[in-house]
Amino acid sequence: MTITHSDGFPVEPTETDAFYIGMGERYDAIVTLGDGAFPLVAKPVGKASGGQAMAVARTGSGAAPGGDASPRELTGRVLIGSDLRPAQAAKLPSRRPDATARLTLTGSMQPYAWGMNGAPFGKNEPLTVRAGQRLRINATNMTMMTHPVHVHGHTFALPSGLRKDTVLMAPMQSFAIDLDADNEGDWMIHCHNIYHAEGGMMIALEYIA
Numbered sequence: 001m002t003i004t005h006s007d008g009f010p011v012e013p014t015e016t017d018a019f020y021i022g023m024g025e026r027y028d029a030i031v032t033l034g035d036g037a038f039p040l041v042a043k044p045v046g047k048a049s050g051g052q053a054m055a056v057a058r059t060g061s062g063a064a065p066g067g068d069a070s071p072r073e074l075t076g077r078v079l080i081g082s083d084l085r086p087a088q089a090a091k092l093p094s095r096r097p098d099a100t101a102r103l104t105l106t107g108s109m110q111p112y113a114w115g116m117n118g119a120p121f122g123k124n125e126p127l128t129v130r131a132g133q134r135l136r137i138n139a140t141n142m143t144m145m146t147h148p149v150h151v152h153g154h155t156f157a158l159p160s161g162l163r164k165d166t167v168l169m170a171p172m173q174s175f176a177i178d179l180d181a182d183n184e185g186d187w188m189i190h191c192h193n194i195y196h197a198e199g200g201m202m203i204a205l206e207y208i209a
């Protein structure tokens, strides 16, 4: 398949066998099918059990694949979305950041407690920005799990220029994300695994005068 868009923004079309998608991420893919009935399968990452989701794409006659079909592509080239390259039209205009903020993902399964910047939502300090600023958020995942980080009200650019609104952060991974503060209000930044967000992995982004 060929990935053409990430979170609605065009990317340099990229061929892959499969891709890793986090909660809240969206990808557009072009799939070229032969003649028959084919399984489209999603499996959880890092779980020995838990089953799989499957759809059948049919272009011709023949028996449908069974519910346990496991296409070999799932163990082929598996794309991580943040490795995609942006299409030119998706890039933010080049600009130095006016302000920076720190965003650290913290917490663990034992005890089951998640936070941002060292405390759960409600006890952590909101990030702040002024209208019109380019804000650079230096994000670090200090946990041993992967978290899909989602920003409300804005989209952001990774250092590659890739434009997204939700990005998977691997354990101990860091990167800067840049956003233009062009949507005044109070917004949430949260892990898109909602059970983590409900456990405290959220922080506010507030506009100040």
Ligand SMILES: [Cu+2]
Binding pocket: 146, 147, 148, 191, 192, 193, 196, 197, 201
């Ligand atoms: Cu999470």
